[in-house]
Amino acid sequence: MNSTIQNIYFRSDQAKAYTLLSPALILVIFAMAAPMIVMIFTSFNTQISMIEIDRTFTTGRYEDFFSKPIFSMLLFRSVKISFFVTLLTLVTTYPLAYYIAFYVKKNKMLWIVLMTLPFWTSYLLRVFSWRVILGNKGVINSALMGTGMIDEPLGFLLYNQAAVIITLSHAWAAFAILPLYVSLDKIDKSLLEASYDLGNTKFETFWRVTFPLSLPGVIGAILIIFIPTVGDYVTPQLVGGTDGRMLSNMIQSLFGRANNFPLGAASAVLMLTTVCLIAALVTYITKKVSMRMS
Amino acid sequence: MSIKNYIKIKNLSKSFGDVEVLKNINLEVEEGEFFSLLGPSGCGKTTLLRILAGFEYPSEGEVFFDDANVTSLPPNLRPSNMVFQNYAIFPHINVQRNIEFGLRKENLSKDEMQKRVENALKMVQLEGYENRYSNQLSGGQRQRIALARALVKQPKVLLLDEPLGALDKKLREEMQIELRNLQKSLGITFIFVTHDQEEAMTMSDRIAVMDEGNILQVSPPKEIYHNPKNKFVSQFIGNINILGAEIKSVSNENLLIEVDCFGSMQLKNYQQIIENDRINIAIRPEEITISKISDPNYDYNFQGNVKNISFYGESTYFYVQLNNSDKILMVSKNETKEPFSENDNCFVNFSSNNLKIIKD
Amino acid sequence: MYNKNNTLFIYCVFYFAFLYIPVLLLPIFSFNDSFHMVFPLKGFTFDWYIQMWNKSRLHQALFNSIKVGIIASVVSTFIALFAAKAFTRYKVKFHGLSYGAILLPFIIPEIIIAVALIVIWTSMGLKLGLIPVTISHILFCTPFCMLILISRMEGFDKSLEEASMDLGENSFWTFWRVTFPLLLPGIIASLLLAFVISFDEFILAFFLSSSDQTLPIYMWSQLRFPKKFPHILALGAIIIIVTSLIVMTAYWLRNLGQGKKKDFSIGI
Numbered sequence: 001m002n003s004t005i006q007n008i009y010f011r012s013d014q015a016k017a018y019t020l021l022s023p024a025l026i027l028v029i030f031a032m033a034a035p036m037i038v039m040i041f042t043s044f045n046t047q048i049s050m051i052e053i054d055r056t057f058t059t060g061r062y063e064d065f066f067s068k069p070i071f072s073m074l075l076f077r078s079v080k081i082s083f084f085v086t087l088l089t090l091v092t093t094y095p096l097a098y099y100i101a102f103y104v105k106k107n108k109m110l111w112i113v114l115m116t117l118p119f120w121t122s123y124l125l126r127v128f129s130w131r132v133i134l135g136n137k138g139v140i141n142s143a144l145m146g147t148g149m150i151d152e153p154l155g156f157l158l159y160n161q162a163a164v165i166i167t168l169s170h171a172w173a174a175f176a177i178l179p180l181y182v183s184l185d186k187i188d189k190s191l192l193e194a195s196y197d198l199g200n201t202k203f204e205t206f207w208r209v210t211f212p213l214s215l216p217g218v219i220g221a222i223l224i225i226f227i228p229t230v231g232d233y234v235t236p237q238l239v240g241g242t243d244g245r246m247l248s249n250m251i252q253s254l255f256g257r258a259n260n261f262p263l264g265a266a267s268a269v270l271m272l273t274t275v276c277l278i279a280a281l282v283t284y285i286t287k288k289v290s291m292r293m294s
Numbered sequence: 295m296s297i298k299n300y301i302k303i304k305n306l307s308k309s310f311g312d313v314e315v316l317k318n319i320n321l322e323v324e325e326g327e328f329f330s331l332l333g334p335s336g337c338g339k340t341t342l343l344r345i346l347a348g349f350e351y352p353s354e355g356e357v358f359f360d361d362a363n364v365t366s367l368p369p370n371l372r373p374s375n376m377v378f379q380n381y382a383i384f385p386h387i388n389v390q391r392n393i394e395f396g397l398r399k400e401n402l403s404k405d406e407m408q409k410r411v412e413n414a415l416k417m418v419q420l421e422g423y424e425n426r427y428s429n430q431l432s433g434g435q436r437q438r439i440a441l442a443r444a445l446v447k448q449p450k451v452l453l454l455d456e457p458l459g460a461l462d463k464k465l466r467e468e469m470q471i472e473l474r475n476l477q478k479s480l481g482i483t484f485i486f487v488t489h490d491q492e493e494a495m496t497m498s499d500r501i502a503v504m505d506e507g508n509i510l511q512v513s514p515p516k517e518i519y520h521n522p523k524n525k526f527v528s529q530f531i532g533n534i535n536i537l538g539a540e541i542k543s544v545s546n547e548n549l550l551i552e553v554d555c556f557g558s559m560q561l562k563n564y565q566q567i568i569e570n571d572r573i574n575i576a577i578r579p580e581e582i583t584i585s586k587i588s589d590p591n592y593d594y595n596f597q598g599n600v601k602n603i604s605f606y607g608e609s610t611y612f613y614v615q616l617n618n619s620d621k622i623l624m625v626s627k628n629e630t631k632e633p634f635s636e637n638d639n640c641f642v643n644f645s646s647n648n649l650k651i652i653k654d
Numbered sequence: 655m656y657n658k659n660n661t662l663f664i665y666c667v668f669y670f671a672f673l674y675i676p677v678l679l680l681p682i683f684s685f686n687d688s689f690h691m692v693f694p695l696k697g698f699t700f701d702w703y704i705q706m707w708n709k710s711r712l713h714q715a716l717f718n719s720i721k722v723g724i725i726a727s728v729v730s731t732f733i734a735l736f737a738a739k740a741f742t743r744y745k746v747k748f749h750g751l752s753y754g755a756i757l758l759p760f761i762i763p764e765i766i767i768a769v770a771l772i773v774i775w776t777s778m779g780l781k782l783g784l785i786p787v788t789i790s791h792i793l794f795c796t797p798f799c800m801l802i803l804i805s806r807m808e809g810f811d812k813s814l815e816e817a818s819m820d821l822g823e824n825s826f827w828t829f830w831r832v833t834f835p836l837l838l839p840g841i842i843a844s845l846l847l848a849f850v851i852s853f854d855e856f857i858l859a860f861f862l863s864s865s866d867q868t869l870p871i872y873m874w875s876q877l878r879f880p881k882k883f884p885h886i887l888a889l890g891a892i893i894i895i896v897t898s899l900i901v902m903t904a905y906w907l908r909n910l911g912q913g914k915k916k917d918f919s920i921g922i
Contacts, residue, residue, distance in 0.1 A: 231763020
């Protein structure tokens with residue numbers, strides 16, 4: 001008797017909660033899950049003309065993907081570039097987040113706003129701006145030539161993987177600063193004082209206390225930068241050249257000029273699978289490491 | 295006019311999931327009474343208050359206000375108002391609009407409304423604060439505004455959830471007296487939740503001591519202090535020495551017992567029914583005296599050694615270790631100048647009529 | 655102990671420069687009297703701003719972007735408001751699963767959502783255009799709005815709603831007199847930030863907009879022509895200033911009345 005009343009209360013709470021959640025879940029189901037399922041089905045089809053697709057089941061598109069080395073190469077390169085973007089962004093923003101968390105006393109909010117503001121201004125224009133900075137007639141080259149330090153523009157600045165990595169790292173900085181700052185700011189300062197008190201130097205304290213405690217922020221930043229950048233299209237297109245092309249550029253052309261929807265879908269499926277596997281791996285390793293630490 | 299029971303709680307239980315936080319509560323509160331629910335945190339006192347307010351519904355049992363069953367009535371339809379632990383002053387509107395908040399449905403004219411607000415502010419001595427916002431008020435002021443906001447509704451019952459907990463000691467003591475005076479002059483029922491036994495003792499007409507979802511004792515403060523029903527109540531209210539003892543024989547109304555550290559003793563005019571051979575004997579620290587030489591005015595005198603002295607200003611506590619025993623007795627003395635220092639030998643003296651038998 | 659660290663401070667200044675130079679370069683060149691973005695600057699001109707007024711395709715693209723942005727921000731804020739309420743108010747069964755599902759569109763590469771939507775849309779025989787763009791923007795903005803609103807609601811003291819009930823208001827009036835006014839800054843912040851995200855979004859619109867260009871697509875189409883891009887710089891300068899103002903307003907609103915709460919985890 002007692003438990004049935006509770007069950008009704010409990011169930012009605014669940015009913016209310018899911019009524020509130022239903023618009024969001026319907027959105028995710030119809031605008032993401034269903035299209036993805038159709039995308040997976042399409043990846044097993046064949047394009048036969050400009051507008052016609054043969055719906056018979058075939059693994060042909062996946063065979064295409066793996067038989068032409070360019071596809072695997074682009075997928076591998078996308079992952080590689082994202083890996084370096086993530087690494088570079090983490091390494092360059094960690095000191096910044098550290099400084100704001102521990103040294104900035106007043107107006108922390110202002111610092112955070114200033115650090116994240118560029119993120120909101122047009123992504124396209126920011127990437128384009130890097131082309132202007134790195135180009136043959138760009139800011140760096142014209143400045144160097146103007147001062148007479150070089151006679152000919154440095155051609156290696158633009159249209160390569162390094163340019164893509166620098167530009168993406170600039171574009172995604174805010175996504176690293178925020179989680180890093182939050183995890184560093186949460187650290188109880190008395191823990192660090194305790195570490196000094198117990199005889200550790202500042203350096204030792206950082207590696208033995210601060211850094212391990214900031215790991216949740218590091219992991220958050222890794223996932224939130226690595227996953228989306230694997231699929232970035234604008235940056236490689238604008239500053240990557242042939243050397244910096246990524247899988248997204250190929251996917252786009254398969255839905256554009258090349259007009260091969262099934263192969264494009266297969267490429268997207270493989271990109272998603274790769275990203276999921278890597279994300280799962282990162283999460284798994286983190287769990288193992290944090291379990292061993294505790 | 296006969297005093298009637300305004301609030302009646304019958305066979306009330308409440309569970310959250312598998313945890314039973316209130317176990318078969320039965321309680322009646324008189325009209326115009328200052329009634330406290332006292333207990334350690336997690337004893338269920340706040341849940342009981344929230345059930346009275348209508349924020350929680352009991353798993354079983356019923357609640358009556360003035361003989362009307364209100365068990366499933368939502369909070370907005372109950373003739374009770376609450377002062378929240380954190381005061382819950384709406385931060386987006388000023389004091390004036392906070393106090394008016396609950397009067398929307400009463401269709402008062404602008405003048406009447408203004409008058410009600412002014413009276414309420416006067417009652418809590420915060421005239422002129424109409425235009426302030428919550429963040430411009432101190433803790434004590436917020437507490438008064440919360441009180442005014444509830445009282446302006448002219449409730450039959452005022453529910454107070456540890457309203458003084460966030461205030462510092464001095465302000466808390468002032469508010470205790472003020473609240474008590476306010477309650478007497480308004481004549482409405484106050485249900486006051488607190489974990490502070492001193493607060494409950496000084497303010498209440500009656501106290502319900504709670505622990506682990508049960509009400510252990512409902513009595514006026516003095517009764518609770520002098521005749522605690524069990525060990526928990528005796529220890530929760532004030533300080534007490536509790537000693538194990540064994541019953542040797544019962545004759546007429548006299549009881550011969552063997553107290554662990556005192557040896558055999560006789561209790562006179564004893565009327566309680568004894569179920570066990572093992573019992574607890576209790577005595578309050580102020581019922582024992584301490585002296586350099588044995589004091590013949592008392593039934594019992596024991597030799598001991600002063601281990602610790604704690605000075606509290608108005609009283610001093612001596613922790614005396616009895617000779618031939620591990621037991622340390624708490625003795626309190628009102629005199630500020632004590633002739634003892636630590637490690638002095640001393641006598642402790644008490645009379646058998648101060649000894650109480652207490653259930654587990 | 656943490657009083658000063660000059661090395662770190664200097665590093666921060668350099669990083670600031672790294673962050674801001676690419677952003678500030680465009681407004682500077684938008685006043686430069688040359689087709690080429692090369693130093694030294696040639697001369698000061700307003701020409702590019704004037705030119706901008708005469709581009710009817712730009713006006714159409716701007717109008718499309720504003721239309722999509724408003725619909726996407728309003729709809730996603732509404733959906734997110736309900737979802738945030740569910741997560742903060744109830745102990746939702748399968749909490750992690752539904753929470754993760756709603757956040758997913760924000761994390762997975764946009765190009766995958768773009769591909770999935772273009773495939774389903776064309777296979778249903780529907781015409782691409784602003785409708786699928788709007789749907790995809792709602793999908794993309796909702797997790798964002800939800801995070802903003804959840805952080806606002808977590809700072810929300812539940813006893814305020816209880817106090818309102820206790821003072822005689824039913825749940826409808828409690829919502830309008832207490833809950834809504836207190837959440838309003840968060841709701842407006844969510845609307846503003848969602849609008850900015852939608853307004854700036856490129857890849858989904860690129861795949862799904864077909865001939866109905868949004869502003870980023872219009873800019874993309876002009877970048878290839880050196881003669882045309884000075885007016886894009888002028889446009890870009892305006893966009894940068896306006897979005898910065900909107901974002902700062904949103905930041906200010908988000909923290910309004912939150913006291914000293916310093917939760918920036920979703921401040922992005």
